[in-house]
Structure formats: C-alpha cells, structure tokens
Amino acid sequence: xxxxxxxxxxxxxxxxxxxxxxxxxxxxxxxxxxxxxxxxxxxxxxxxxxxxxxxxxxxxxxxxxxxxxxxxxxxxxxxxxxxxxxxxxxxxxxxxxxxxxxxxxxxxxxxx
Amino acid sequence: xxxxxxxxxxxxxxxxxxxxxxxxxxxxxxxxxxxxxxxxxxxxxxxxxxxxxxxxxxxxxxxxxxxxxxxxxxxxxxxxxxxxxxxxxxxxxxxxxxxxxxxxxxxxxxxxx
Numbered sequence: 001x002x003x004x005x006x007x008x009x010x011x012x013x014x015x016x017x018x019x020x021x022x023x024x025x026x027x028x029x030x031x032x033x034x035x036x037x038x039x040x041x042x043x044x045x046x047x048x049x050x051x052x053x054x055x056x057x058x059x060x061x062x063x064x065x066x067x068x069x070x071x072x073x074x075x076x077x078x079x080x081x082x083x084x085x086x087x088x089x090x091x092x093x094x095x096x097x098x099x100x101x102x103x104x105x106x107x108x109x110x111x112x
Numbered sequence: 113x114x115x116x117x118x119x120x121x122x123x124x125x126x127x128x129x130x131x132x133x134x135x136x137x138x139x140x141x142x143x144x145x146x147x148x149x150x151x152x153x154x155x156x157x158x159x160x161x162x163x164x165x166x167x168x169x170x171x172x173x174x175x176x177x178x179x180x181x182x183x184x185x186x187x188x189x190x191x192x193x194x195x196x197x198x199x200x201x202x203x204x205x206x207x208x209x210x211x212x213x214x215x216x217x218x219x220x221x222x223x224x225x
Contacts, residue, residue, distance in 0.1 A: 004155070033211050043156075043201065043215035056212045090155050092211075099144040099210045103155030 002027065004104035006091050012110045018079040021107045025072050025093030031055070032074040033101060034066060037088040046089075049074050050096050078109075086111045115139045116204050118216035125223055131189040133219050135202030138183065142204040146213065147176060147187045150199045159200075160187070192223045 005024040013019050025032050033056075034046040045058040049068035068074045072093075078085055088108050092101035117136045125131045135145075143164040148156035162169040162176045162185070169176050175188045189196055202216040 006155075031211050033213075035213075035215075042217045043203075043213075045212050045214070048211045050211075056209050058212070092155075092213075094211060096211075099205050099213075100146065100158055100161060101211065101213055102158060103148075105153070105155045 004091055004093050004102055006089075006104035006107050008107060009105065010108045010110075012112060013081050014112050015081055015083060017081050018077065019081060019109060021076045021089055021091075021109075023074045023076070023091030023093075023104060025074070025091075026102055029093035029095050029102075030072055031094050031096040032068055032072065033092045033094075034074070034076050035090040035092065035103075036060075037090060037106070038084075038086075043090070046076070081111045083111050085109065114217070115142075116202055116214050116216040118200075118202055118219050120219050121217070122220040122222070125192045125221065127194055127223055127225050128191045131187075131192045131196065131221055131223070133187040133189075133200050133202075133221065135185045135187075135216055136183055137185075137204050139204070139206075139214070140183070141206040141208075142214070143207055144205050144210065145176070145178060145185050146203045146205075147174075148201045148203060148215075149196075150201060150218070156201055189221075192221075194223050194225065197221060197223050 033048040048056040066076045088106045146161040147159040199218045203213040
C-alpha cells in the first residue's frame with residue numbers, strides 16, 4: 001500500500017506570493033490533516049479535512065486554507081506569504097476514526 | 113502554552129543499553145498518546161501508542177508507560193540500536209478531536225557504538 005504522498009518536496013517563493021501544496025492520502029483514508037514544523041514552534045496542527053469538510057482547525061491566520069476533493073486528496077494554500085511561513089509542511093492521513101496519523105515526507109517551503 | 117513537553121532536547125545512549133525518553137503533558141483532556149520517530153528530510157513515522165485506560169503498551173523493543181496521575185509518559189527502547197538514532201516526538205490527542213495531535217518539541221536520541 002502506498003504511503004502519504006506530498007508534492008512538491010521543495011518550493012521557493014517570495015514574500016507576497018501565494019502557494020499551493022498537494023497531498024494524496026493512503027488509499028482508503030478519508031481524513032487528511034496538515035501540520036507546520038518550524039524550529040521555533042515545533043510541529044503545529046493547521047487543520048483537518050474529512051469527507052471534503054473541514055472538521056478541525058488550529059490557531060493559524062486565515063491566510064492558511066485548505067480543501068479536500070472527493071477522492072480524499074487535499075490541497076493547502078497559503079496566500080500573501082511572509083518570511084515566517086518558511087517551514088516544513090506535513091500532511092497526515094488516517095481512516096477517520098482512529099488517533100494514529102500517518103505522515104508524508106513533507107514539503108519544504110522557503111520564503112525569500 | 114506548551115501542553116506537551118519533552119524537557120530533554122537530546123540523549124546519548126550506548127548500543128545495547130536502554131533508552132528512556134520522557135514526556136509530560138498538562139491538558140487533562142488528553143486521552144491518547146503516541147510516539148513518533150523522525151529522520152531528517154522525512155516525515156514522522158508512527159512507533160507506538162497508548163490509550164489512557166492502560167498504563168503500559170509493548171511492541172517489540174519499544175514500551176510506552178503512562179502515569180496519568182503525574183501526567184507523564186515515557187518510551188523505553190531495549191536494546192538500543194544505532195538505527196534508532198533519530199528525533200523522537202511525543203504527541204497527544206483527545207477523543208473529541210482524535211486527528212488533532214499536539215506534539216512535544218522532540219528529543220534527539222543518539223545511539224553510539
């Protein structure tokens with residue numbers, strides 16, 4: 001069974017731009033969550049989507065948004081990028097009824 | 113407000129000995145706890161978990177202990193192997209928001225020969 005796939009692996013953007021990251025969950029998994037990892041704040045929960053609906057949300061500004069498609073694939077969008085958005089963005093999936101999250105390798109975003 | 117804390121940023125252990133990684137939490141709503149292992153440039157890999165109705169869970173070389181009254185959990189790795197060298201994260205969730213994990217800051221384990 002293929003794991004969680006995130007694309008692209010690396011991304012360089014400039015301040016003010018927007019970016020879209022993609023995540024394909026493990027086959028059969030209906031829940032997709034997004035996390036941000038930075039040296040200063042560690043791993044922080046952004047939001048979770050289940051059956052195309054946002055089910056949980058962390059404490060991030062509205063510039064961070066996401067969506068989920070009918071095939072459970074998910075995208076995360078960050079608008080008006082700031083230098084502080086430079087981070088590793090991790091996607092995780094589970095079946096929707098369990099606590100164990102399975103993570104992808106992440107997308108490393110650098111904002112210049 | 114750090115709800116999950118790993119107070120030891122790093123730990124060095126000799127191969128074959130026991131590694132003990134510690135984690136404390138403050139939120140009494142947490143009822144499920146997980147340990148993840150992370151190598152550089154990779155996502156966290158699930159290791160082992162424990163529900164708050166238990167105080168111990170074993171899986172091969174890995175054992176997690178939970179002390180609810182102290183709001184403390186620990187991961188024991190016996191025997192430690194060089195391949196165990198990585199950053200270990202403790203995470204917690206509550207039943208109401210099972211997919212929302214709150215992570216500790218991680219402990220870097222180095223297993224030396």
